Amino acid sequence: MFPGAGLLMALLGVTVDLDEFCNTYKLRHFNGSPLCCFSCGADNSDAGPLRHTDCRPCAPWRATLITHEEFLHLFSGLHILWSTLTGLDLSIGNVIYDLMHNCCLGVLQLFNASVLIHVLQDGVRMHGTVEQRKDSLWVSLLACYNELDTPSGERIPHSKFSAVLNTGCSAEYADMHCKAAHARHLLFALNLLVCKRLDLNEGAFRSTRVCLAKLSRFYRICMFSDNYISEPYQTEAKECLDTFLLHQNLLNAHMRTASRPRLLYGIIIKSHILSHIGDNLKFYNPKQWWCYADEDFVGAIAKMGLKEAKGRFMVTISNAVASRYRLRLFLRYDMRRRKGAGLHVVDVSIELAAD
């Protein structure tokens, strides 16, 4: 906006989670019933031919995918709220869905919690009380974090670790309820824990290993690729997701039907959406509209407001915050630019091959 010159253009990109995305575009909601996916005719059940839990290559829902034209049509129209508030005809075409939200907060939360409980119950080979076994698992997890040089702020707190193990998995599927960054780094630590440190390779742990290795690899390909993933890595990343989903289904079925049934490795509709993400990797890298860092920045802005509020009249706070915000934004941009420049000199293929 240019005061005095009228409104020339407002260019706005808004990254949202799946819930907000479906609400904004009035799309079929992922918790809807019977249909639960706006990209295909999958239904919200674990039975029936179109069940969303079917992730096989021959799953019948794959024949019901909407066309590219139908997909684009979903996003046409005006944004009701923005248009009402501004009196302008603002398009909703620039609201973007953060796919990594789906991966980290949707799928990883349940998967990580299940791995932790599974390892404690079946994988910690030591005698002693449950508390001693938990302590042993915590020490092993810390050792994995240390080996991976995981920053302390990205490690799961002990309180969260205990809460998941204490909640158990008899009444409902285990869930981690942690920050996205915690979930992502925990995946790498659990991969090291199960596949190397504890070297669990018997029974159902064979599928757990595959899941951990494939999902870690998918993340690494996304992290070390640019906004568009090169073709060989597209194929590999898709294979990683497809294999992960198949083995997650095996684990879910195994746990439910075992002599001691446990609600582990829950399959949710966001797992189904992971299949769509895999199919669309040829178009974009899921990290392209990743907004976790910006979410952290929202907290930083609130702190700035509190700092500037001291000794000021309310009407002058916004100007002071805006000034500080501009400075921080520049520093943030500059840091990202330097970091980005550093990343570009790394040969992606070497980074990935070393995984």
Ligand SMILES: [Zn+2]
């Ligand atoms: Zn679908």
